[in-house]
Amino acid sequence: MTLTSKPLAIIVFIAIFGGIGLSSTFGWWQTESTKEPAKYTEGEFAGTANPADIRGSYTFGDISNSFDVTPEILAQAFQVTTDTPASFPVKDLESLYLESGYEIGTNSVRLFVAYYLGLPFDTTGQEIYLPQPAANILQKHTTLTPEQSTYIQTYTVDVKPASLVDIEMSPAQSEGTAPEAGPTTSAPEAGTSSEEEYAVKGKTIFGDLIRWGVSQETIEQIIGAPMPDPAMKVKDFVTANGLEFETVKTQLQAEVDKVKP
Amino acid sequence: MITLFGKRIRLFRPRSIWIRRIVQWFFFLLITLIAVNHTLVENGVGIPFLASASLHAVCPFGGVETLYTFLASGLLVRKIHDSSLVLAGIVLPLAFLFGPVFCGWVCPLGTVQEWVGKLGKKFFKRRYNHFVPTKLDNILRYARYGILIWVLYVTATSGTLVFEAYDPYFALFNFWSTEVAPTALLILGVTLVLSVFVERPWCKYACPYGAVLGITNIFRVFSIKRAESTCKADGACSIMCPMNIEVDTVKTVRDHQCISCLECTSEAICPVARTVVFTAGGVK
Ligand code: SF4
Ligand code: SF4
Numbered sequence: 001m002t003l004t005s006k007p008l009a010i011i012v013f014i015a016i017f018g019g020i021g022l023s024s025t026f027g028w029w030q031t032e033s034t035k036e037p038a039k040y041t042e043g044e045f046a047g048t049a050n051p052a053d054i055r056g057s058y059t060f061g062d063i064s065n066s067f068d069v070t071p072e073i074l075a076q077a078f079q080v081t082t083d084t085p086a087s088f089p090v091k092d093l094e095s096l097y098l099e100s101g102y103e104i105g106t107n108s109v110r111l112f113v114a115y116y117l118g119l120p121f122d123t124t125g126q127e128i129y130l131p132q133p134a135a136n137i138l139q140k141h142t143t144l145t146p147e148q149s150t151y152i153q154t155y156t157v158d159v160k161p162a163s164l165v166d167i168e169m170s171p172a173q174s175e176g177t178a179p180e181a182g183p184t185t186s187a188p189e190a191g192t193s194s195e196e197e198y199a200v201k202g203k204t205i206f207g208d209l210i211r212w213g214v215s216q217e218t219i220e221q222i223i224g225a226p227m228p229d230p231a232m233k234v235k236d237f238v239t240a241n242g243l244e245f246e247t248v249k250t251q252l253q254a255e256v257d258k259v260k261p
Numbered sequence: 262m263i264t265l266f267g268k269r270i271r272l273f274r275p276r277s278i279w280i281r282r283i284v285q286w287f288f289f290l291l292i293t294l295i296a297v298n299h300t301l302v303e304n305g306v307g308i309p310f311l312a313s314a315s316l317h318a319v320c321p322f323g324g325v326e327t328l329y330t331f332l333a334s335g336l337l338v339r340k341i342h343d344s345s346l347v348l349a350g351i352v353l354p355l356a357f358l359f360g361p362v363f364c365g366w367v368c369p370l371g372t373v374q375e376w377v378g379k380l381g382k383k384f385f386k387r388r389y390n391h392f393v394p395t396k397l398d399n400i401l402r403y404a405r406y407g408i409l410i411w412v413l414y415v416t417a418t419s420g421t422l423v424f425e426a427y428d429p430y431f432a433l434f435n436f437w438s439t440e441v442a443p444t445a446l447l448i449l450g451v452t453l454v455l456s457v458f459v460e461r462p463w464c465k466y467a468c469p470y471g472a473v474l475g476i477t478n479i480f481r482v483f484s485i486k487r488a489e490s491t492c493k494a495d496g497a498c499s500i501m502c503p504m505n506i507e508v509d510t511v512k513t514v515r516d517h518q519c520i521s522c523l524e525c526t527s528e529a530i531c532p533v534a535r536t537v538v539f540t541a542g543g544v545k
Contacts, residue, residue: 002539003539005281005528006280008359008521008523009281009283009284013284015355016348019350019351020344023350028343029344031319031342032315032318032342
């Protein structure tokens with residue numbers, strides 16, 4: 001059988017576009033990540049979503065769809081100040097921390113999510129950095145193995161994302177202009193001054209207090225109960241437990257004032 | 262068509278496979294539009310009804326790069342999507358049947374090198390594509406296998422798309438974005454400059470995907486065959502071959518560099534009808 005150019009051209013077209021069409025009917029033609037991470041295939045956690053497969057294109061919200069970790073926790077851990085943490089793309093972390101000189105990005109999020117949920121994660125040969133608040137959350141809310149603790153201690157860095165640094169360095173920006181070196185999308189709330197940052201308000205969550213440096217013990221003493229989910233608003237907790245928000249707020253503010261830089 | 266000394270000779274024959282040029286243009290424009298639209302969508306202004314996939318999603322080589330990781334863990338290398346595996350699954354059987362038609366007809370990087378090569382043909386006439394000494398050229402042509410092995414190794418061990426930083430194809434369709442590594446731009450630049458002297462230099466000496474597909478030349482079902490009984494031995498087919506394959510010295514082209522462009526056939530340059538043909542059968 002001999003072929004000439006025209007039939008060959010037709011074959012090439014049919015093969016490529018027919019193949020794509022056919023694969024779409026089976027649902028295989030995915031040109032974007034489905035935002036559903038692959039699952040562990042073996043061991044104790046087989047069938048559980050694997051944090052190692054979190055992609056830079058995921059938002060904090062996508063992560064919370066597959067893993068039991070809220071966007072707020074992720075935002076606190078990685079010091080992302082935004083009203084909509086669920087829409088913050090993981091890949092923007094890198095530019096946020098570019099100035100810090102440490103690579104804090106998708107791998108850091110993978111490590112954080114894995115340790116937060118007690119899932120296995122291979123760090124062999126890797127230097128994965130975490131910002132201090134992420135390490136604080138892990139140490140306070142999860143049971144880490146001694147190796148994990150050591151790893152975290154080794155690679156925790158006290159750095160601030162670009163936008164926070166900018167805000168502190170140039171008060172003019174608190175007038176309402178967006179910080180220059182912020183992430184490309186979902187830039188942290190413009191106009192958040194450092195004063196506001198350390199003010200206990202209606203929207204303050206427990207995670208904020210931890211991030212600001214108030215110890216969990218102190219918080220628990222003030223609220224008279226074990227600390228709930230760090231993503232919970234202090235006000236919601238206080239109201240639900242029949243406490244007076246103003247009183248609790250004043251006590252907490254006093255503690256915040258003690259530790260704030 | 263006239264018969265001269267018992268041989269059928271075409272008086273007016275096309276000098277090239279024009280339909281291949283159309284197919285090449287088509288895929289070049291398609292990939293350009295997809296790449297531009299991808300950037301537009303990222304900036305919130307995409308062209309409606311047009312795919313906006315990332316370049317990695319529409320590159321079959323991604324499917325090869327991720328194969329080890331996929332088989333070992335069920336995961337894809339970061340930035341690679343299922344569509345790359347699908348494309349690789351389409352292009353490979355095509356190559357088993359027809360050889361690297363992807364290279365000769367579809368790959369926009371191959372196309373762009375050919376376009377730049379037209380300049381070289383204008384400047385250097387017959388000297389074009391004959392600058393590299395044969396001995397050196399023969400050795401260099403195996404370099405792409407080394408590059409292939411390196412790419413597969415670093416991708417498998419790192420789980421990331423290391424080759425992206427060196428890939429001229431990615432650079433060609435993303436040169437406007439900050440995602441492109443300077444090394445990739447540099448390699449693209451060098452490739453384009455070399456294309457003025459050598460036809461498809463990247464394909465010949467460096468392309469790891471060309472290396473994968475090239476292997477099918479050894480056993481492909483349809484191949485270029487030359488009927489010795491009617492051949493005038495004028496060497497036109499060899500002169501025309503972009504990959505410098507000496508078609509006029511063999512009965513069946515099994516060279517690992519053939520790209521199934523059909524430019525050597527009787528449909529294009531060979532002046533004798535049905536003498537250089539693309540066939541699954543035999544010729545006399
Ligand atoms: S050898 Fe590589 S660059 Fe050249 S056409 Fe084939 S895939 Fe494209
Ligand atoms: S041998 Fe013929 S089909 Fe193969 S690359 Fe050369 S001209 Fe093209």
